[in-house]
Amino acid sequence: MADVALDPQNSNSKELFGQGMRAYVLQDYDTAVRAFSKASELLAAEHGSDTHDSLGDVYLYYGKSLLELSRKESGPLGEGVLKNVEEESETEDIEESDGEESKGKEEVNGDNKTEEAKPPEESSSDDKPANPEEPSSTEKKEGGESEEELTDLQVAWEVLELAKRIFVSRGADGKKNLAETLIVLGEISLESGNFSSAIEDIVEGLEIQKTLFGCDSRTIAETFYKLGGAYSTNAQIDEAIESFCASYEYLTNKLKSLEKENKEADAEEIEELKDLIPEVQEKISDMKNLKIEVAKKVASAVDEAEPKTNGAAEASSSKQANDISHLVKRKRKDDDAQENPPKRPST
CATH class of the missing domain: 1.25.40.10 (Tetratricopeptide repeat domain)
Structure with a gap:
């Protein structure tokens, strides 16, 4: 255009x-x-x-x-974004080139590599503005030209x-x-x-x-669609589904109204609506699938947590039930006492 x-x-x-x-x-x-x-x-x-x-x-x-x-x-x-990508690419190339050049100078000059790798000297005090009280350009933007900084x-x-x-x-x-x-x-x-x-x-x-507007307003249908997007972005899936369904309802009502009037001037809009309605249906389907996935993940997380606790308890219980070594030892000690009673001290 x-x-x-x-x-x-x-x-x-x-x-x-x-x-x-x-x-x-x-x-x-x-x-x-x-x-x-x-x-x-x-x-x-x-x-x-x-x-x-x-x-x-x-x-x-x-x-x-x-x-x-x-x-x-x-x-x-x-x-x-494209401009920034190009600028970043150019900057990377320049930095890479400068790095190779600096590396080469270091290898050639040996002991002087530190001096060659130093950045350009900072400006001396003579290069500073004559009036030290004069605000810098950054300070000016923060003050008098703050409007230019607004997005x-x-x-x-x-x-x-x-x-x-x-x-x-x-x-x-x-x-x-x-x-x-x-x-x-x-x-x-x-x-x-x-x-x-x-x-x-x-x-x-x-x-x-x-x-x-009426119940067949495309304006309201569009607003409901925007609201559905806002709800979905805010992780309010049920509200998003409800809004997208309302958008679908208004669009289908509009389509029915146009088809009932059967005017040639509305033919283009009818075709447009026939293309648009399936997109809204797809959005509703996506939201419903997302809701199912979220529910599955929640259920899976709960299932993963429960076996660990129950398993630990069962293992502990099993260990206690099967570990009878203390009983065996005690029995053997008692049996030995009965078979070999302690001798009385001789008088």
Whole structure:
């Protein structure tokens, strides 16, 4: 897909928002982030508030774009990972080459090998900044430029919290976007490893969606699927199965509705659902198999622990029952006493 061209001189917030939306649809998340970021800055400056109603949708898609950008860069096949792998490979080659060169110098110079292997000399005091009180670049980043140190997920969380406040203030008119914002916040928590918070936000958004959409909503089906993923990641297998089953139910209801209406315009969506439903069924099957495996492992662990205890007890009991040496010795001693009574001392 072709990237969306973004004019850095553009100061029209509406145009920037439109460009950001196009970039988001085309999955050009980097451009989308830059467009939404600038649009939000312009709108906040224009209205003198970062929680003005006009910023709600901008923040929502700004946060969604940041989330997708973070996933793209940190995923198994993300560009960032590939770049890091290449850089690490180059670094290893350089280090290996330097090591061989250093080793060669040590062998040639003999007694001087220590001097040759020394790292470059540190800069003297003359190379230090003239003003010792001036903070270093690291200290500057920790202070005035702390925003640059925030990750995409952290920025996404902050702007979505602002969007949440705006949509709450809209009342009933903001429920749909509020639900979506909560679900995206849940996805961010999931990416950050905060599973309980992710489940809480997704459930809250789902409850709002249930009041807005019918029993054949693909939106709710998608949310249930995300919730199932959050539960499974948090090792709540039963809850995950329940959520995936609910997703399957909503999708099948949607398929039945479309087939009943029998409109040509719905043909593509019908085929899409027919491909999607088996995937959800497979997910349910995987979760059920996982539950069985976990149960087997637990039972196996219990079985392995019990024989050791019982076996030890039986062995001890058997030893006690079979060991009659003390009785034999005592009997022999008594028999000897009867056959050879002690002689009386002679008078």
